[in-house]
Amino acid sequence: MKFTRLLFLIVVSLLVNWFTAAGQGNVGGNKPVADTSRRGILITPNSPKGNDSLAILPINSVTGVGDTTKKSKSQLDAELKTLSDSTSYSDDMQTVYYHGNARISYGDFQLDADYIEVNKNTKTIFARGSIDPKTKRYVKRPISKQGSESPITTDSLTYNYETKKGFVWNPFSEQEGNYLSGGKAKKLNDTETALKDQMFSTCDKPDHPHFGIVITWGIVEKKRIISGPAYLKIEGIPIPIGIPFGFFPKMNSRTSGVILPTFGEDQRLGFFLRNFGYYLGLSDYADLTTMGTYFSNGSFEINSTLNYRDRYKYSGNLSLSYGAHNYGLQGDPAKKDFNITWSHSKNANSRPGTTFSASVNAGTSTFYQNNAATSNFNLQALTQNNFRSSIAYGKNWAGTPFNLTVSLSHSQDLTKKTVTMDLPTLNFSMATISPFDSKTRVNAQKWYQRITVGYNLSATNKVINVPESELFTQKTLTKRMQNGVQHQIPVGMNLNVLNYFQFNTSLNYLERWYFQTIRKRYARADSLVIDTVPGFQRVGEYSMGAGVSTKIYSLLQLNGRVKAIRHVMTPNISFSYRPDYSSLDHSYNRAIVSSATIPYPVVSQRYSIFERGIFGGPGGGRQAGLGFTLENNLEAKLRPKGSGTDTAERKIQLLQGLTFSTFYNFAADSFKLSPISFSGHTSLFKGKLAINFGGVLNPYSTQVRDTIANGQLIRYARAINRYSWQDGRFPMLVSFNVSTSISLNSSAFKKQQRPVPVGSTLQNMDPEQAARLSLINGDPAAYIDFNIPWNVNLSYNFNYSNQVVNTQVTNTLMVNGDLSITKNWKIQYNTNLDIRALKVSSATSFAIYRNLHCWSLSVQWLPFGFYKSYNVTLRVNANILQDLKLSKRSDYTANQFNNR
Known part of the structure; x- marks a missing residue:
């Protein structure tokens, strides 16, 4: 049953464009040239004359070419120039023969061939190539060119310069990546040319195009080719897929098609x-x-x-x-x-x-x-898990520190099926300036000239976590909108103290404007109601801080290949202060008490009328503490090997950005020390392997407790206000993650990789080709490169989360790459392995690519899981992909230039 449905679909797709191939036959009645490389036809001067009704000439070819005998000015519009290795004449001097590297130029027209003759009696020009005595191949074919148009190569041609008609046999011409070859053509007038048995293709192989559409007969106009019956030919084999008529582009623009x-x-x-x-x-x-x-x-x-x-x-x-x-x-x-x-x-x-x-x-x-x-x-x-969108307009005024940005944004949680939208957000800012400094100052800055001031205004209107089904309802647009305006004025100063220390201080003022606030009340002892109160309200807060940092260098001298190891430490100590804005002394903080009703006890609750504000309310609890940060960088210097090209010392990074940070709040009544975070990164093998890691340490001890809820035993962990080292233990590792990735291919082990031609090559391309090459250079991972025998990308991620009673570990390895089986066959693979569960991703895929120069075949297979399927693709390559020998991946999606 499945086979029957598949056969039905294939037959239907073929019948859509099916047309019986017709009109196939030999080209003319002339004897073919003995040439093993091309289906050429060598005509003689006794071939049909220029006024023959079958006289033919290719697209944009010879027009107005005269002979070398003297004519009146009315007969010649331009000077006829000739060039050849030797010249001879007929007995009656009416025919001129040009032998060897012959050239005729007339106006913007030029004709080159091994042999050209001009006959004044018949008013014809005849041109042909010659057979190389050594290789026995037909060479030095006639090449004609009109102005800036592409040249046309033929086996031979005749042309009547009076009637402007003529023959060409087996022409080959190119126009913006489209090629016409084979058969013969007839020039009807200055704007139209008739075709017979010519192949239209994007394959640039003139001798044996890999594929094309054979036009049994057609007419070439200035901007298009109109054909009669045509059929598809692949690798020289006619395919029973045809069309009764067609239109083909002959212009420098994109053309529509199926x-x-x-x-x-x-x-x-x-x-x-x-x-x-x-x-x-x-x-x-x-x-x-x-x-x-x-x-x-x-x-x-x-x-x-x-x-x-x-x-x-x-x-x-x-x-x-x-x-x-x-x-x-x-x-x-x-x-x-x-x-x-x-x-x-x-x-x-x-x-x-x-x-x-x-x-x-x-x-x-x-x-x-x-x-x-x-x-x-x-x-x-x-x-x-998310869809995200943004639309932004920006404006800055030259010569001023002011900048304006207006944006719309959208965030959609695919798991919870909720949407958050900014409609819109406006930001107006002033870049940091030094108000006390002078533009004409010539001496060193005084301390007060280092004071800087900035300004930022942010206004927004948004809906938060609205169900998808309720997004555009009246309730959402009128009652769930949240809005507000926030002003921020940072003031700072940086000083260099004793040449070794950097001292900085800051004062930050923040003010928020709201157009609605909240009021809480108890309707009943067990029912809390939150009302929205319209009206303008403002609230301000300030904070201040100061910090000092320096750099400490240490150097270890060594013998051997490693000359020295240098350790650079950057400690930073900062103090910050913020008042307590949560007390009832402030008018925006309220307290409510429920009435005592059996069985409900009295409940007291403190809240801020700004707690649902888009920018929140002032911070609760006083903060006065010290922040500690220590950054470490470790590098080594290597001596040269002393052989080959390695004659210079080289630096390598051993460890970069190993940073520890924490904060101690003197104003807190307990748990004054914040968790200790750390992070760092490094790279190995000359940057080919990148490693990133980070984690969090809990400095406090914990206790495990058990409780019973709904008849079930529940175990949980509770932090104790006691440092872990007081109990003889190291701070507990709460979380840790490490990720590493490496990309390897055969070119990575060569001293010089093959460069993609960009600079000067782009100048010789049309805009479409240049755009395609820029796209390839910007995203090379989207293409299979047949010039590279193998390619593999490995990415490893490890995540550890410790909640004392519950530990979670994820251990994932992602692998993708490709391998050349032969010069033109490649296998591509892509998978994701959960090492802990020993489970392979259901989106694991394999693909086989066959490079066929101007077209490519790919078979994609997802062997198991939810997306189990296979897909067969046969597509024509863009010309630029032929030149670079690339093929578009079947497992990669790009937004531009697909299917053109």
Whole structure:
């Protein structure tokens, strides 16, 4: 049954464009040239004359070419220039023969060939190549060029410069990555040329194109090719997929066309045809791609992506996706999902002083799980817990310290299915200035000239943690909106003390404005009611601090390869003070007491009327304490090996940024010492292996207690206000994490890696090719590089969490890479292993790639789990990918230049 459905889908897809191939035959009645490299035809001067009704000439070829005999000015519009190794004439002097490296130039037209003859009687030009006596191959074919247009190579040609008609046999021409080759052509007039049995392809192999569309007959106009019956040919084999007529581009712009699908099978949804659609080239600045996927059980997906770009102004893309999937029994309602993504960036030079950017990702919380193929089963997309979006406009005034930013943001929790939105947020700031310093000062700064002042205003209006289903209801928009304004004025000063110490001090004032506050009351003894009270309220607070830091160096001299080890310590001690704003002396702090009603006791509660404010209220509890931070860096200096190219000393980083920090609050009544945090990072093997780690230590002892609730024994840990070292124990490790990653390939072990041509190469490319190459250089991980035999990326993550009675450990290894089996075959793999549970991710995938120069074949397979499926893709490569020998990954998604 499954095989029958698969066969049905394939037959339907073929019948959509099926047309019986017709008109295949030999090219003309002339004898082919004895050439093993190309299907050439060598015509003689006795071939059909220029006024023959079958006279043919290629696209944009010879126009207005005269002969070398004298003519009146009315006959020649420009000077005819000739060049050759030797020249001869006919007996009647009416025909001129140019032998060896012949060239004729007339106006902006140029013709090069091994042999050219000009016949005044018949008013024709004839050109051909020659057979190399050593290799017996046909060489030095005629090459014609008109102005700045691409040259055209032919086996031979005739041209009547009076009627402006002519023949060409087996032409090969290129226009912006599109190639016409084979067959013959006939020039009808200055703007139209007839074709017969020519192949249209994007493959740049003139001798044997790997694929193409054979045009049995057609007409070439200035901007397009209009064809009659045409059929597909792959590797020289005609394929029974044809069209009765067609239009092909012959212009430097994007052109619309059908996107052919891939096929495969999903274990839950059945057989499918994926990404069948249409590409619409709207203009030089925009295009629209619409694709859909259909499953045999009736499920479907549809996606429409608009890409737009003005090179010197802006670029971006907008994507809308919708899916309906039948995962249950027949007749059950389908699971419907949608997703919207928008990315926009503005060129900073288009309008100096202003910025605008957008990054939007919003939709139903189950979109990626139910539409996994949309992200090509990308693990990060499938396991993400949030959608985040932002749209921001910025303005700064040149010559002033002022800056303005207005933004909209969105955060969607996919687990809880709640949404938080900023509608909008406004920030106005003044960069730090030195009000007492002088621009004309020539002496060293005095202490008061080092005083700095800044300012920041932040105003926001937002909804927080609203269920998805209630987001745009009247209740949310009118009653759940929270707003406020916050002003911040930081004042600071930095001083250099005794040349070794950096002393800094700060004073920070914070003021908040609100347009509504809260009031709490008890409606009953067991019922607390919170009312919203409209009206303007303000509250201010201040804090101050001071700190001192220095650097301590120590050096250990050694013998051997390691010359010395240097340890740099950067201690920092800071003092901070903040008053207690939680006392009832302040009018914004209130207390309520419930009435005593059996069986409910009297309850007293203290609260701040600003506690639900968007910026919160003043801090509770007085703070006066010392902060301690110690940063460590360890590096070594190596002596040269003394052989080869290693003749200079080299520094290596052993440990970077090993930092310990904590805080001691003198004003607290207990637990004055905060947890001790530490972090650091290093790298090995010349930066190829990166290691990051961090953790938290609890300096206090803990006790384990048992309690019974609802008939169950519950064990919990309680902190004791006693340091662990007083009990002879080291501070308890509360949490620890370490992550490491390494990327290896065969090029990493070579002294010089193959550079991707960017600089001068871009100058010789059209804008589309330059944009593609820039995209490749910016994200090389999205492509399979057949020039690199093997590539592997390893990423390891370890997380430890200790809650005394419950310890959690995660131990994960992620592996992805590719391996070349042969020169043109590659295997790509991607998996995620939970080492502790010995479980492999359900999104594990394998793919096989076949590089076929101008097109590529890939088979992607997810062998097990929820997304078990396979997918077969056959696609034509972009020209730039042919040149670099790259292939687009089947497991990677990019927002720009897909399916063009």
